[in-house]
Amino acid sequence: MELRDSVVIVTGASSGIGEYTARRLADEGAKLVLAARNADKLEKLAAELPESVAIATDMMDSSAIERMVAQTIDEFGRVDVLMNNAGQGMRCPVADIKLEDIRYLLELNVVAQVAAMQQVIPHMRRQGGGMILNISSMLSTMNMPKLAGYACTKHALNNISRSARQELAADNIRVCLFLPRITGTDFGMNTRGSDQYDSRKGAPGMSVDPVEDVADAIVAQIRSEEEEVRRSY
Helix, strand or coil, X not given: CCCCCCEEEEECCCCHHHHHHHHHHHHCCCEEEEEECCHHHHHHHHHHCCCEEEEECCCCCHHHHHHHHHHHHHHHCCCCEEEECCCCXXXXXXXXXXXXXXXXXXXXXXXXXXXXXXXXXXXXXXXXXXXXEEECXXXXXXXXXXXXXXXXXXXXXXXXXXXXXXXXXXHCEEEEEEECCCECCCHHHXXXXXXXXXXXXXXXXXXXXXXXXXXXXXXXXXXXXXXXXXXXX
16 A cells, blocks of 8 residues: 555554554555544644644544544545554453443444444445454454453454455455554553553563554554554564
């Protein structure tokens, strides 16, 4: 994919992987739609990046997702890439998971991703193709104490992505997965459950990827259109 002048929606763009990837995409000349709940952070980032717009979006609100995509089309006339990055973690033993927490994670990490996909697919079909990049996690491939609640949502996202890849291939819509390992952001401090952690410090036996390296890998995947990229331990 030629990144220059491509229209890319980045959800979860106000911090972490989303923010750094948006910066790298801007360096490549992409036109960006920055989406997240924090309007102030988005506006500040949009002011720093050329040809970018900030659209405050609560991914738990399907009507807000619909408005986000409609505004993208109004602004740029097309959408070439959806980077489905918004999400939240959970660190808690299965026996102690609050049902309202896992329901929230399933809505945010799975249902909201599907909602965003469904909003961009008709536009991509009309324009002759596009790319959907869903940000998963290497934890979806592992079984680890306290991480089942989060990992199961990403496992579901993997399955949905792979099925959609087959369903949309004839429309020239590439559905791809990026599976990062622990990344040096504040993601771990915003988890649900009983046990937050500093993801910048990693975990026993697991090294931490600098967020800049992860952003570079995502940009490379968008350019190459590789179906799945894993940052293996």
